[in-house]
Amino acid sequence: MEFKYSMPTEIHFGEDVILKNKEVFSAIGSKALIVTGRSSAKKNGSYDDVKKALSKTGIEYVLFDEVEENPSLETIEKGSDIGKKNHVDFVIGIGGGSPMDAAKAMAVFIKNPKINKENIFRTGKLESIPMVAVPTTSGTGSEVTQYSIVTSTKEKTKKNLGQSIFPRVAFIDSRYTFNLPYDITVNTAIDAFTHLVEGYLNTNSTFMSDIYGEKGFELFKYCFEKLISKELTQEFRNKVMMASVMGGIQIAQNGTSLPHGMGYPLTYFKGLPHGLANGVLTIEYLKSFKNQTKIERMLNIMGYSHLGELEAVFNSLIDVRVDITVEEINEYSKSFFSNKSKLKNHTEEVSLEDIVRIYSKSLHKD
Ligand code: NAP
Ligand code: ZN
Numbered sequence: 001m002e003f004k005y006s007m008p009t010e011i012h013f014g015e016d017v018i019l020k021n022k023e024v025f026s027a028i029g030s031k032a033l034i035v036t037g038r039s040s041a042k043k044n045g046s047y048d049d050v051k052k053a054l055s056k057t058g059i060e061y062v063l064f065d066e067v068e069e070n071p072s073l074e075t076i077e078k079g080s081d082i083g084k085k086n087h088v089d090f091v092i093g094i095g096g097g098s099p100m101d102a103a104k105a106m107a108v109f110i111k112n113p114k115i116n117k118e119n120i121f122r123t124g125k126l127e128s129i130p131m132v133a134v135p136t137t138s139g140t141g142s143e144v145t146q147y148s149i150v151t152s153t154k155e156k157t158k159k160n161l162g163q164s165i166f167p168r169v170a171f172i173d174s175r176y177t178f179n180l181p182y183d184i185t186v187n188t189a190i191d192a193f194t195h196l197v198e199g200y201l202n203t204n205s206t207f208m209s210d211i212y213g214e215k216g217f218e219l220f221k222y223c224f225e226k227l228i229s230k231e232l233t234q235e236f237r238n239k240v241m242m243a244s245v246m247g248g249i250q251i252a253q254n255g256t257s258l259p260h261g262m263g264y265p266l267t268y269f270k271g272l273p274h275g276l277a278n279g280v281l282t283i284e285y286l287k288s289f290k291n292q293t294k295i296e297r298m299l300n301i302m303g304y305s306h307l308g309e310l311e312a313v314f315n316s317l318i319d320v321r322v323d324i325t326v327e328e329i330n331e332y333s334k335s336f337f338s339n340k341s342k343l344k345n346h347t348e349e350v351s352l353e354d355i356v357r358i359y360s361k362s363l364h365k366d
Contacts, residue, residue, distance in 0.1 A: 097140030139188025141248020195247030
């Protein structure tokens with residue numbers, strides 16, 4: 001057995017972890033750039049907790065609260081400029097994956113003043129100033145991954161920034177998700193589930209990473225039931241947050257594969273939220289495996305006897321019609337097929353026709 005396992009992020013999980021561990025901030029820096037979306041961080045208590053912790057430890061901060069969903073490089077540049085002007089020495093990203101990923105990218109731009117949206121994808125490995133993550137959705141796992149997924153308007157796509165930016169610390173308190181609307185709860189939970197699935201059915205999967213996958217599936221046995229019955233209790237919020245962290249730890253090791261790579265154009269061109277974009281493709285992706293052994297193990301952990309039962313769960317949670325033409329499917333398929341980084345994570349040979357088939361069966365159901 002041989003594997004590499006690296007999870008450098010210090011994780012604080014539980015109720016009130018920010019205030020209970022406020023001294024952690026002092027060890028990181030003396031002036032922070034706080035990065036959030038437009039409004040949710042101010043409503044769910046996360047921004048207040050960070051502000052309190054910083055004021056009690058005498059750390060100054062500036063706020064950038066303009067991160068949109070699927071953050072663009074333009075927004076990232078704007079936030080970085082504020083950070084640079086104010087001489088911040090660390091970044092705190094509070095929110096769903098969008099603000100956390102934008103904060104990671106800003107941490108790179110601030111550390112490297114010559115880097116901008118034009119040259120970021122043409123550079124080698126870059127350092128960043130430290131970044132702290134506070135998730136307020138249970139989905140992306142970005143608080144424990146090195147990835148920063150950004151929108152390049154120039155290339156008309158979403159892509160990984162290409163740098164390794166693990167948060168120095170993640171403060172994970174599911175209370176911030178208690179009032180997350182039902183639709184965002186579903187979409188983000190499905191994102192977490194797809195991380196677990198794509199990380200598990202992956203050429204890079206190891207004994208060590210499978211532990212996270214299998215624990216995550218165990219949690220989803222409970223979470224899917226509660227999502228369907230709409231019993232979004234505190235216990236549910238805690239468990240789905242934990243499952244999301246497990247998914248994040250797993251894809252940090254293994255990466256994602258087909259649904260994630262194929263979902264990006266559905267977000268960019270069709271406006272589907274990230275989790276939903278992967279979710280609509282997941283069942284056909286699972287059906288496409290010639291070797292179903294590991295899928296059966298996953299289903300077994302979740303208490304399902306066959307894939308049809310998971311499909312029924314997905315059908316009751318996802319109700320989306322995508323207006324897409326055959327030409328668009330062919331175009332997305334070709335573009336994805338040239339993305340070797342996702343294809344190499346898939347454990348079986350796939351052809352361009354297989355990709356077209358997964359898109360078509362998922363999106364042209366009737
Ligand atoms: P998001 O784009 O961060 O946020 C979606 C919406 O949820 C926003 O309107 C946001 O409002 C709102 N929201 C966030 N927290 C809330 C709360 N506690 N209560 C009420 N509303 C809340 O959604 P996401 O699904 O978490 O992140 C998606 C992004 O993450 C995508 O760009 C995706 O590519 C990326 N991603 C990254 C990784 C990684 O490893 N880095 C993995 C998977 C996905 P505000 O705008 O007001 O905050
Ligand atoms: Zn994802």
